Amino acid sequence: MYSVVLITAPDRETAKKVARHVLEKRLAACVNMAGVSSMYWWEGKIEEADEVLLIVKTSADKVEELIKEVKAIHPYQVPEIIALPIASGYREYLKWVERETHA
Template structure:
C-alpha cells in the first residue's frame, strides 16, 4: 500500500491515471480532501490536500515512485508505502497481477 497527497483534484486525477496507465498499481482511491499541517522551508504551513491510496506491490514500489515523481506538482512529493499484514488472497492476487500488467480474473466462489 502506498500513499501520496496532491494539492487539487485535477492533479490527483492526473497522478492516479498516470500510475494506472504505467501498470505500477492495480487500484487508486482518491479520497476526500483533508487539511494538512506541516513544516516546509522553515515555516509552519497549512493546506488542503487530496490523498491517494495506491494498491501496488513491493516489487513495483520503485517504478511507482518514479512515475509519481515525474508527474507530481510538488518539489518534494510525499510518497510513502507500508506493507500489508494480511488480505483476502484472491484480492492480493489480483493486485499482484494488475500491478505487473497481467490482468487476472478473480476466482469465482
C-alpha cells in the same frame, strides 16, 4: 508482497492525473482518493493546505518504479510518497493486485 503507497496532491485534477498515470503504467491495481486537511513544516514554518490523498494498492516490487514515475509528473518539489507493507489481507483481493500490476 504488497504495498499501500500514500501520495498527497494539491488538488483533485492533479490527483486524477497521477492516479491515471500509475494505473496506465500498471504500477497500481487501484487508487482511492480522499480530501484531507494537512499541516506540515515547510521552509521553517508550519503550513496548512487542503490536499487530496491518494491511497495506491500495488505489488511491492513496483514501488521504486512508481516513486520514479510520480516524481516525474508531480508538481510538488518534495512530494509525499510513502510505501507501507501490507502484512495481511483478503487473499483474492491480493491476487487481483498481483494480476493487475503484472499484466
